Amino acid sequence: MPATLGALLANPHLGLRLLTDPGADSVALAAPIRWVATSELVDPTPYLQGGELLLTTGLRLPRGKAQVAAYVDRLLDAGVVGVGYGVGLVTATVPAALVRVAGERGLPLIEVDQPTPFIAVSKAVSDLLTAEQYAEVTRGFTGQQALTRAAVTGRAAGVVSRLAATLDGWAALLERDGQVRYASPASARPSAAAVTGELNRLRGRRHAALALVQGDSHVVVHPLTPSSGGRGFLVVGIDHAPGATDRSLINVATALLSLDLEQAKIEQTAARSAALLRLLLDGIQLTEEVLIGLGGSLLASQPLLVTAFAGEAAAIGELLRDLLTGLGDHVLAAVVDGDLIAITASRDGQDFLMRSVPDGGGVAVGTSRASRAAEVAEAIRHARQAAASARHFVPAVLDYDQIRTMSAVNLVELPALSAYTDSLLGPLDEYARASGIDLVASLGAWLEHHGQYDPAAVSLQIHRHTLRYRVQKAEALLGRDLTTADARMELWFAITARRQRLSTPANQTGR
Template identity: 30%
Template sequence: MPADVEAVAHAHRELVRVAVATHGTRGIAERVVSTVGGWVLLLDEHGALRASVPATARAHLPRIQTELSRFGAGNQLSAMTVSMPGESVAIRPVVTAGRARGFLAIGRGEPLDPIERSLVDTATYLMAEDLRRTDESRQAVRNDRRAVLQLMLDGDTERARRTASILRVPVPDGPMRVALLGVPRNHGPLLLETAEEDQALRRLVTLIAELRAGRVAVLLPTAEGDTRTLEAILRRVPHGRGAVSDSTEEAELPAAWARVRSVFQAALDDPGRLYEARDVRDAGLLRHLDGPDARAWAEATLAGLVSLDRGSKVDFLQTLRTFLANNGRADASASALDIHRHTLRYRMTQIAGALDRDLDDPTVRAELWIALQLGQD
């Protein structure tokens, strides 16, 4: 253990050296254990094990996982200490961009002293930096995929494949489907990660890209069970729904994409539902309104609400959409949003003020529902 200032400084320098040498989060964990003793578990944001130092430390995993739910109470992102038989365990969230991306649990026979806690603080910070660098690299790859996908959907397939070859972005061949998956914007990162990490899609040459927050496009080869795979993804995210095309040839992708977008805009807000673009009955009237004038009207109608939404932690657009989808029933709407009915009432007062509309008027509700559907692709 560090006994003086020089030893502490040396321990901090060693942690930084390990991080800079790209030994990754496991290398940082190993350095912590060699310095303060005990054991370390590294978990991802869902509590799954990423690393165990030493390997026998995984025996503590079930107990640590049961404690992680406490971090969700009141958006708590600070450290906690847990007492276990013969062990004192400190659990630290690894935070990037204001959310816990993982957890570090360190346990030993006696609690950490202030100097050792500062060392663990440094280790946690370095792990967050490692995640941030990984995120930046992943975002660059995502940007490449989005550029290629947009070219494919625009019908510029020859240029898309040249660009894909340069950027090393895999593109499916032969008959394929295109799908649009959507969730409220605050669940957008989860939707994208769920699609990217889906094992069934990873076995195929699939092109996945986020078009904007909460909207993910998927281009995948036609295969047995392909639509069931997309449905499974939607069931794993809150309020997920989508639309998918028939099997189509590459040259017909722009037309297929237009149908998918129209059905997605017009279809009912039914969580977990994947609509098929060939079923024009699902699109109804709104499939005829996919034009610049209609979109301009929708944008103007919702402008006040978009302004209220901007910069707020509350997704007011999704609140209104859920309220209208439940025919204005407060209890059902509050339950779907997982908030108290008094919170819903306060939000709806803000929404009515931002829109300067009477939300009890059936005509107003109908217009707002159409505007939301036209503006959500």
């Protein structure tokens, strides 16, 4: 049962009583309660976000009608769904002015009798919210499973029919030119055809969707197989604005329909792989039977080797075609958010992937591994992170496990790293050029010894008072408080970067 005022009033254990006209408030009683707030302030609105049931004992409630009206108007403007007034502490009954103004303004007003503590009302709302969230999670999970089964047994028509039934609305699959291929129920064909004029807004756009309002229906249009330019559209109509579960089910159906349309040639195989990987990245749990039914039998193998390729779109597209041609069913490969993701189940397959990388750079490669299909989503993220970092290396190939053994300095692009260090250490470099004293080296030794002057001075072969002066001078030139961890960390990173990867005139100055 949704968390609404109507559901709360129906709880026999609370003994709540609606004081305003229930007929006039029927719509308001169906509004969702997001949370319960308790306040005795004349103006509690700065502490509200909207959707609250506000509880009060009327301790500071104004007595005049004009002031009460202003109080009610503030609550309505803040999005409060109702007020619960606790009687017996400040007043024996709910003030008549509040009852009258709330009724006039359409704000539901509830009497909370003294035996009912406010905490009981809050707990009842919390229980309703928990039950509602659980129901949504269950609906989403069962709906996803039903859609994947429909994709195996009924193909595109089955997915459209199941989606319409799950959302208690209508759904249709449109061809690229807008012709209705399937519609469920059949009476939805005219509604689906009515969106044809809007399709040009989606053609050629990746990962885009369109939301419309048709009469009493909220209509969502999703392009299918966006990687190949859009070969069809899924149109869905429901009687309310889509919630998170609705959007998730529509996204799953979009991926499954994309999968059905993309078969029989390399482009179709790539889209099938993209849909499967998207399902896994979205956290959809697919059984081995469903994986095989959707053409992803490779994912039932163990272990799985995941490779990500990052580069220009043209190079990635050519590489994708080479992989699918050379490995066929022994690779699951698709472009996901601009990166080419390839999954194999053998070392020979991954060796082929490496040999396929074009000479001359331009494509960075990251690798990771997963023991089973349930770990593929995480392995893909790891491989993409490795590919992004590999751009700074020659050759541009990096395994995710190597990252944790590397210095953070090596993961930053050299031009950006150089600009950062020069900007941060610039005042010290200027001082070195003018005085011949390398404050960077002195500061680096002091930081390396955790801010201890004696051992740092020994390493520099200078007196500790001299080092103390240099550190204080550096602090003044930099305008930073060196007693803070943030300042020390930034400076240590910059000095380490200069030592390990950069070469500047400042490094050649004497102490």
